Amino acid sequence: MTLRSKLSLVAALTAGLALAACTTTKETTVFVPVVAPTPPSSLTPQPIMLFNQAKEGRKLFTLEAEFPYCDVETGKVIVVPRWYVTDFASVPWYGQGFIEPQGPTARAAIVHDWLYAVGEPGKRAEADAIFLRAMLKYGVKPFQANLAYQAVKTGGERGYALPGDWMFIDPRRQDVRQPPPFARPKTGAVRIMPRCQGFEALIQTGWRAYPLPRPVIAAPPPVTTTRTPIDDVRARLPWGGDKKK
Incomplete structure (x- = not known):
């Protein structure tokens, strides 16, 4: 390689390095809102009494x-939606003595009320049978469970x-009736899971039959920062950049 060729190569490399040094860089920061994971539903909920609400003298x-x-x-998965109001009226008065609002019988009664x-149509007998099995599952004594079952079977x-049983109230705003979250469904089951296999695992994933609206989180717009080699040089100077005097 001749001297002239070497000089040309050095000049080309120098020009390339100079161009690379003058390259402007842009960095964009995007703010991603963090949404808390959905906690699983309770398989053993406690009904909340509406202290200032009553229906025909019965507590709600x-x-x-x-x-x-x-x-x-x-295998039917039955999901009672939040804010659904019950007075355990699906159990006739002579069977309500076995319904404890804070006990296991109440959970079965809420499913039955729903x-x-x-x-x-044509599913009342099945609803009564589900009520009986739910009581036994939640630990109600067989004698009491059968009495409550016979009460709904003969007088329910x-x-x-x-129509008046389709009511929803937010327990934090007990003086306001909430609009129904959806039209009255044709069936009480939201899905079928033979022998309920995988049901509890499904609930633990945070699955919801009636998903709540996602909260709207306002995230700031993306921020783009532009830097040039001159900014780097200025930052190194004793009086440059953002250094305080």
Whole structure:
């Protein structure tokens, strides 16, 4: 390689390095909102009493979150939505003595009330049978469970598919009736899981039959920072950059 060629190569490399040094860089910072994971639904909820609400002299209760239940016999997954109001009226008066609002019987009664409120044609007997199995599952003594079951079986027809049972109240705003979250469904089951296999694992994932609206989180717009080699040189100077005097 001749001297002239070497000089040309050095000049080309120098020009390339100079151009690279003059390259302007841009960095964009994007703010991604963090949404907390959805906690699983409670499989053993406690109904909340509505202290200033009553219906025909009966105390009213509601749920702060949806209550999923799976009936092993039918495989039906029944989910009572949050804020659904119940007075345990699907159980006739002579059977309500066995319903404890803070006890295991109440959970079965809430499922039964929901099935009665939905009022699927031809499914009242099945709703009563689910009520019995739910009571036994939640630890109600067989003698008491059978008495409550016989009460709904013989006298529950008058409380099936009543329009007035479709009511929702937020326990934090007990003086306001909430609009129904959806139209009255045709069936009380949201899905079928044979023998309820995988049901509890499904609930632990945070699955919701009636998803809540996602909260709107306002994130700041992306910020783009532009830097040039001159900015780097200025930052190194004793009086340059953002150094305080």
